Amino acid sequence: MTDKAGPTAVPGDANPGVIVVSGISAAGKSTVAQALAERLPRSAHVRGDIFRRMVVNGQAHMTAEALPEAVAQLRLRHRLAAAAADAYAEAGFTAVLQDVFLGEHLRKITEMISCRPLAVVVLAPDPDVVARREEKRSKTGYGPDWRPKDLDKVLRESTPRIGLWLDTSHRTVDETVDEILRRAWGEGAVF
Numbered sequence: 001m002t003d004k005a006g007p008t009a010v011p012g013d014a015n016p017g018v019i020v021v022s023g024i025s026a027a028g029k030s031t032v033a034q035a036l037a038e039r040l041p042r043s044a045h046v047r048g049d050i051f052r053r054m055v056v057n058g059q060a061h062m063t064a065e066a067l068p069e070a071v072a073q074l075r076l077r078h079r080l081a082a083a084a085a086d087a088y089a090e091a092g093f094t095a096v097l098q099d100v101f102l103g104e105h106l107r108k109i110t111e112m113i114s115c116r117p118l119a120v121v122v123l124a125p126d127p128d129v130v131a132r133r134e135e136k137r138s139k140t141g142y143g144p145d146w147r148p149k150d151l152d153k154v155l156r157e158s159t160p161r162i163g164l165w166l167d168t169s170h171r172t173v174d175e176t177v178d179e180i181l182r183r184a185w186g187e188g189a190v191f
Contacts, residue, residue, distance in 0.1 A: 016042070016089045018113050019184055020163070022101040023123035024151040026134040028168055028176070032123060033098035035177045040096075044088040048081040048099025064145050078105060082112035089115035102151070103158040110162065110190045119188035120163025121180050127152035129169045164188030 021033045030047065037045040052059070052073070060070035078099070085095035101109050110120060125133075130148040134140070164187045168176050180188075 015117070016092050016094045016115070017117035017119065017185075018085045018089050018095045018097060018115050019180070019188075020085075020101065020109060020113070020118070020120045021096060021098040021123065022106060022120065022163075023125075024102070024127075024130060024148060024155050025100060026130045026137060026148065027123040027125055028133070028173070029098045029100075029123055031173055032168075032176050032180070033096045035173050036180055037094075037096040039177055039181065040094050042093050044093045044095050046081055046084045046088065046095050046097040048077055048097060051077040051080040063143070064150060074105070075108075078109055079112060082109060085113055086115050101159075102154050106162060107160050116191070117185060118190045119184040120190055121184055121188050122155075122159070122163055122165045123168050123176070124152075124155060124165050125167060125169040162190060 019036065021029050021036070023029050033047075034045050037043040055073065060067055060073050062070050062074055066074075078101070081097055081099055085097040088095040095115075097109075097113075099109075106120070106122070110118060127148040130152065134148060164180070164183050166176060166179060171179070
């Protein structure tokens, strides 16, 4: 495994690492993570949600009042995503791991990922902007009991302020990626 000392690489050089991209549903994580991975010379985009979609029968969905089984499946998804990110980094790729890591789950994912350097980026656009984005998406991240403002409250009030937090309300994808490339391994570094 890569050592857990301070960051020795920056995006774009020959040293691999892991960049975690988090935020609430419809914050732009998938789009930003893909664009970021495309700008790195040797990279992999690890989509945490793919592990949820692998469950064929018995899936328990996360809701505002999540059942213990839903939380257990979320933790399984996070463990699998962390293992995939580590495997890509061990193979010489910078892994861009993207998923919803809120509350205690943000700190836990940084503990599950053993490779270093590790950077965390939290996309935190205004919830009204997220609601407008959600209306334009083909997929749904919210329901009648789960709105952008509710998830944003969990983000801002229960999620530890680790990593680089970016208000992307009025930034383009390219502007967001530029900001991540400039600041992730410094302000977003996790040791």
